Amino acid sequence: AQKITQTQPGMFVQEKEAVTLDCTYDTSDQSYGLFWYKQPSSGEMIFLIYQGSYDEQNATEGRYSLNFQKARKSANLVISASQLGDSAMYFCAMRGRGGADGLTFGKGTHLIIQP
Amino acid sequence: GAGVSQSPSNKVTEKGKDVELRCDPISGHTALYWYRQSLGQGLEFLIYFQGNSAPDKSGLPSDRFSAERTGGSVSTLTIQRTQQEDSAVYLCASSLKPLTIAGRQETQYFGPGTRLLVL
Numbered sequence: 001a002q003k004i005t006q007t008q009p010g011m012f013v014q015e016k017e018a019v020t021l022d023c024t025y026d027t028s029d030q031s032y033g034l035f036w037y038k039q040p041s042s043g044e045m046i047f048l049i050y051q052g053s054y055d056e057q058n059a060t061e062g063r064y065s066l067n068f069q070k071a072r073k074s075a076n077l078v079i080s081a082s083q084l085g086d087s088a089m090y091f092c093a094m095r096g097r098g099g100a101d102g103l104t105f106g107k108g109t110h111l112i113i114q115p
Numbered sequence: 116g117a118g119v120s121q122s123p124s125n126k127v128t129e130k131g132k133d134v135e136l137r138c139d140p141i142s143g144h145t146a147l148y149w150y151r152q153s154l155g156q157g158l159e160f161l162i163y164f165q166g167n168s169a170p171d172k173s174g175l176p177s178d179r180f181s182a183e184r185t186g187g188s189v190s191t192l193t194i195q196r197t198q199q200e201d202s203a204v205y206l207c208a209s210s211l212k213p214l215t216i217a218g219r220q221e222t223q224y225f226g227p228g229t230r231l232l233v234l
Contacts, residue, residue, distance in 0.1 A: 033220030045225035052219045102148045102160030
């Protein structure tokens with residue numbers, strides 16, 4: 001079975017600071033993918049970034065980067081220069097099993113950016 | 116282009132009634148997924164379709180839940196004899212394929228969800 005752990009239920013961060021959202025995972029699959037999604041108060045799930053288990057470099061997408069440490073089974077999301085619009089729930093998720101099923105999600109981190 | 120659409124946006128029903136939720140995936144996406152998001156359980160995967168077939172239905176919470184997909188496009192999730200614990204947001208997602216040719220996971224794109232309230 002796969003498991004995602006997000007240990008920060010909530011975070012308050014000052015605008016323009018960098019933010020690190022923690023995510024650890026557990027799986028017996030050799031090949032898997034890790035995802036981060038953002039869910040604003042409107043409820044839509046917005047894809048942010050993807051890291052494949054065999055990727056040698058950390059993924060980056062604009063202000064988002066993923067700090068992937070495979071040996072530690074860690075996939076932290078880093079948001080540089082946070083903005084007020086970054087306030088939302090953030091979910092770490094993974095998928096393995098050769099694509100035979102859906103995403104396993106963590107419980108999420110509620111990020112609030114303060115002016 | 117158009118994203119994943121779901122209908123209805125909101126549904127209020129009485130305990131014991133049947134409800135049908137609809138998902139229209141992104142055009143050309145062969146893989147379709149249903150999830151449920153509730154305060155108590157977080158985000159749960161329910162069922163996955165590749166084309167019109169669902170290889171594994173074990174994620175459905177009970178035999179009152181069923182899902183089908185026809186024509187490789189629209190999917191419906193049906194809940195029979197609804198119970199109050201079925202109240203949740205039901206999210207649908209689609210991806211181009213389950214995996215890329217290189218074996219990487221394809222990104223799943225989510226719809227806005229259907230908020231179901233069972234009274």
